[in-house]
Amino acid sequence: MADAKLFAGHAVRRLRRQLGLTQAAMAEALDVSASYLNLVERNQRPVSATLLLRLVETYDFDPRALAASEPGGGAEAIRRRLADPIFADLEIDRHQMEEWLAGAPGGAEAFARAYDRIGGGGAAETEPDDAGRQVRREIERWRNHFADLDAAAEALADELRLAAGDLYGAMAERLRVRHQLSVRILPADVMPDRTLRLDLHARQIQLSELLDASARSFALAGRLAEEARGEIDALAKGAGLDRAAERLYRRHLTGYFAAAVMMPYARFLRACEASGYDLELLQRRFGASFSQVAHRLTTLQRVGARGLPFFLIRVDRAGQVSKRYAGASGSPLVEGPGICPLWNIFAGFARPDELLVQLLELEDGSRWFTLAHAVRPQGDRSGLHARFAIGLGLAADNAxxxxxASGQDLAGRAVPAGLGCRACTRPDCPQRSAPPAGRALLLNERESGVTPFGFAGD
Structure with a gap:
């Protein structure tokens, strides 16, 4: 990762145009040739460390913009959109896509925005459609790692640790002293339909007794995100989202900060590496839930101290997706147009106390080691027994x-999975529920196979 070349001509071109400069004028200011700058802007040359330093010194340029402003979220994000069955007959290969991003970044960005706005993305989602897609796209730009937020949370966590050994008690005391907010645990019948309430008149954070210790800590850490308002404001305003999407994005950033206070980056990464990413141990050591630890694993992309590139997806029994984070994994399992029923993420509902493992191989030959575990909402008293399943995974080569994974043959037999039946072209799959999009349906009255959906090849 550290040795990867940085192609970000779109960001350099955008900066030049914002400044109203010609290529010749910018090249002169940066002490490079105009032809070299032209190649950089067309992504035919990477942005070198020397050029990046000159951009910073000459134009007070924020280098994070290079990674955070790729058209459509970058090549992997565009590739996942093109995996939609509606594009199946176009056969756009990686080379064509890279040429498109390099030659017409504005067009690629326009395609991404239009695709997201009209409802592309396959699997149904429970979050507000347009707002949710805008936020997911912004999170994807940053690979769900917000360095400034992590640094602020880590500094706060160190202060709290020095103040007291008990994180929850230290947070409650800080809220009392610095924010004039007391914490009160209320009976479930007093808060029958709420788990948290901020009562500014009484200067109280009111929590339901139904919340467990990890949820209570997360609630207090989220309130302390007020101390990172500057960082959150900068990220939210820089995203250029509409009002509803910005509020949703702020909620994500607040939750990110809360998790980073409970699981400070450096300490959490050391614990991950020392334990082999033992999820049960991590939960106990940091007083966190399975969901909190799983989310945190998708964020470990600090420069010079990267963790393993995990992805996360959360589904209900109907296969509707309510959360998805690709992180740095680039996994098509997260943004694919559907979910393969052969993936054992759904088996978690029948085996809620188990952590299920599985090795998947997709049609492109990529192999993914996955974990699945069922979770239930905190404080649910509806009697409906709501449950979600979390799928967590990474490339098999990294597992x-x-x-x-101890004892697992990561190079051995894997389950041949797809990205949902409409995007999968594996023949003779007994689990198939529909033919792939873009393929003619073949019917033979004299023969039948394991699936009624025979289809034509390429």
Whole structure:
């Protein structure tokens, strides 16, 4: 990762145009040739460390903009959109896509925005459609790692640790002293339909007794995100989202900060590496839930101290997706147009106390080591027994050091999975529920196979 070349001509071109400069004028100011700058802007040359330093010194340029402003979220994000069955007959290969991003970044960005706005993305989602897609796209730009937020949370966590050994008690005391907010645990019948309430008149954070210790800590840490208002404001305003999407994005950033206070980056990463990413141990050590630890694993992309590139997806029994984070994994399992029923993420509902492991191989030959575990909402008293299943995973090549992968043959037989039946072209799959999009349906009255949906090849 550290040795990867940085192609970000779109960001350099955008900066030049914002400044109203010609290529010749900018090249002169940066002490490079105009032809070299032209190649950089067309993504035919990477942005070198020397050029990046001159951009920073000459124009007070924020280098994070290079990574955070790729058209459509970058090549992997565009590739996942093009995996939609509606584009199946176009056969756009990686080379064509890279040429498109390099030659017409504005067009690629326009395609991404239009696709997201009209409802592309396949699997149904429970979050507000347009707002949710805008926020997911912004999170994707940053690979769900917000360095400034992590640094602020880590500094706060160190202060709290020095103040007291009990994180919850230290947070409650800080809220009392610095924010004039007391914490009160209320009976469930007093808060029958709420788990948290901020009562500014009484200067109280009111929590339901139904919340467990990890949820209570997360609630207090989220309130302390007020101390990172500057960082959150900068990220939210820089995203250029509409009002509803910005509020949703702020909620994500607040939750990110809360998790980073409970699981400070450096300490959490050391614990991950020392334990082989043992999820049960991490939960106990940091007083966190399975969901909190799983989310945190998708964020470990600090420059110079990267963790393993995990992805996360959360589904209900109907296969509707309510959360998805690709992180740095680039996994098509997260943004695919559907979910393969052969993926054992759904088996978690029948085996809620187990952590299920599985090795998947997709049609492109990529192999993914996955974990699945069922979770239930905190404080639910509806009697409906709501449950979600979390799928957590990473490329099989990166899974060798995981404690849970001990004894697993990561190079052995894998389940041949797809990205949902409409995007999958595997023949003779007994689980198939529909033919792939873009393929003619073949019917033979004299023969039948394991599936009624025979289809034509390429």
């Amino acid at each position: 060798g050091g995981l404690a849970v």
